[in-house]
Amino acid sequence: MKRPLLLTLFTVITLLAVFSCKKKTEEEKEIEEIARADVHEHDNIIPIDTTKFDAFFQKYPDFKKFEGEIKKLYRKHDHYIWHDDKGLIEFADVLHHLSSNLEEEGVKKNMPYKDSVDQLFFAGNSKPDTESELLVSSMYFYYAKNVLQGLDPSESEATGWYLPRDRVDYVSYLDTLMRKPELIKKDRDEVFTQYYNLRKGLEKYRTIEKNGGWNTKIAFEDGVKSIKPGDSSVTVTEVRKRLFTEGYLKNDSGNKVFDDELLTAINRYEKVHYRNQSKAITKDILAELNVPVEERIKTITVNMERCRWVPSSINSEKEYIAVNIPSYRLYYFRDKDTVLISNVVVGKALHKTVIFSGEMSYLAFSPYWNVPTSILRNEIEPAIAKNPDYLAQHNMEWNGKSVRQKPGKNNSLGLVKFMFPNSNNIYLHDTPAKSLFSREDRAFSHGCVRVQKARELAIAITSKDGGWTEKHVDAAMHKSSENIYRLKEKIPVYLTYFTAWADENGNVVFFDDIYKRDDRLADMLYK
Numbered sequence: 001m002k003r004p005l006l007l008t009l010f011t012v013i014t015l016l017a018v019f020s021c022k023k024k025t026e027e028e029k030e031i032e033e034i035a036r037a038d039v040h041e042h043d044n045i046i047p048i049d050t051t052k053f054d055a056f057f058q059k060y061p062d063f064k065k066f067e068g069e070i071k072k073l074y075r076k077h078d079h080y081i082w083h084d085d086k087g088l089i090e091f092a093d094v095l096h097h098l099s100s101n102l103e104e105e106g107v108k109k110n111m112p113y114k115d116s117v118d119q120l121f122f123a124g125n126s127k128p129d130t131e132s133e134l135l136v137s138s139m140y141f142y143y144a145k146n147v148l149q150g151l152d153p154s155e156s157e158a159t160g161w162y163l164p165r166d167r168v169d170y171v172s173y174l175d176t177l178m179r180k181p182e183l184i185k186k187d188r189d190e191v192f193t194q195y196y197n198l199r200k201g202l203e204k205y206r207t208i209e210k211n212g213g214w215n216t217k218i219a220f221e222d223g224v225k226s227i228k229p230g231d232s233s234v235t236v237t238e239v240r241k242r243l244f245t246e247g248y249l250k251n252d253s254g255n256k257v258f259d260d261e262l263l264t265a266i267n268r269y270e271k272v273h274y275r276n277q278s279k280a281i282t283k284d285i286l287a288e289l290n291v292p293v294e295e296r297i298k299t300i301t302v303n304m305e306r307c308r309w310v311p312s313s314i315n316s317e318k319e320y321i322a323v324n325i326p327s328y329r330l331y332y333f334r335d336k337d338t339v340l341i342s343n344v345v346v347g348k349a350l351h352k353t354v355i356f357s358g359e360m361s362y363l364a365f366s367p368y369w370n371v372p373t374s375i376l377r378n379e380i381e382p383a384i385a386k387n388p389d390y391l392a393q394h395n396m397e398w399n400g401k402s403v404r405q406k407p408g409k410n411n412s413l414g415l416v417k418f419m420f421p422n423s424n425n426i427y428l429h430d431t432p433a434k435s436l437f438s439r440e441d442r443a444f445s446h447g448c449v450r451v452q453k454a455r456e457l458a459i460a461i462t463s464k465d466g467g468w469t470e471k472h473v474d475a476a477m478h479k480s481s482e483n484i485y486r487l488k489e490k491i492p493v494y495l496t497y498f499t500a501w502a503d504e505n506g507n508v509v510f511f512d513d514i515y516k517r518d519d520r521l522a523d524m525l526y527k
Contacts, residue, residue, distance in 0.1 A: 061136040062112035082136040083128030106301035150308030163358040195307035200506025227281040246474040308322035326511035342453035358420030359490040365476035415477035430454035
């Protein structure tokens, strides 16, 4: 609002107050308050000298990477934004507190020139100057890039992550924060909401670390290979204490006897980590429990970084399917509710399932399996050379220069596949090899994702999309030829990679890093 207009408005209100014999209406009072506030705000605007910017970046070269955005910020606002005539505004203090505690956000870095920034705030409010103003702006962009954005897209892609990244204009976002400063602490529209759950988990495990962590050398006594209920051992005492420390056991009785209370705690641990439940303390359980709390903290921070890479639009999706590769799970969400959870088989180490997203557009029932060229060359053709009847025995046929497997119960794709066209030629599908789903390690495919509950997923999708019944789906799955169901509304599909996941209370579960990607990412974050 221009100053002449503001003064005119203020003058009109004043004249009304003097000459009107009527009592002021509530509307007139409100207008007067707004006018006075706007005049006061206008008076607090202090022009900034942009000719001093170059000298600032010469003095603070580590902030030069933000030069373009800072200059853009002050072209948009040609005045001080962190200072008024009384000194630093309150939001600057909030931002400084957050920037001084980056470890709470899983960021293992110290801001450049931290002493200079700290001194600015600890010295108390003073009249604005260009250097102080630009230090705070640099602090803001440093915080935004490290806490909200994370690594550059080129670096995240180097870890095998091809989900599309949000491109956020942090100059414009600052305007939003100035209007609603509380968003800087919890903007669930800006970051994937799982980030905040993991942040609670990080606090929990850091507390455990400060209290001494847990024993990482729990072992069997000589000659012992496992401990069964009823057995007595010092190892039982250590396992009991370990599970109590992480919250899987309510009380640490110190009892050396393997009782029902401890067995329940072990089974609870195995259940939440999607492990097959056992009736004994085994070497595999001890290996899990001996992972140091420091490693668990590192895993949480690595996955908080991955949350920064997830497009924030997922928070508002009405319907989507997500596959988490390390947990071997598929989730179908609709209107914030979980419609279906299914075990999956993913790509083995040599044929890693790619981390990316697409849009499911159709289902193929009773599908053909068009054998990929690599499999044809490396597996099928050598098999044909040894056995001329190989194709007939496997219900396959030549289709031009390629080979395909005909529809049927033994088809490698099972009875239905879920298609979201992509350059990686990856899709979700059924499988006749049901036994693989009972294994803990389920990295066996050539890259596509095999779904245990493929029939249930097809029913859930088509019943909502087209009113299909179970009979419709079963009939389509058992035809002698491929038949296509095209979706009226496409469904987003996300193939992700999280080795740690937390609920709203910060209870974290950990999954095996099957593609060995955590350490590389940790090196990038901790360098």
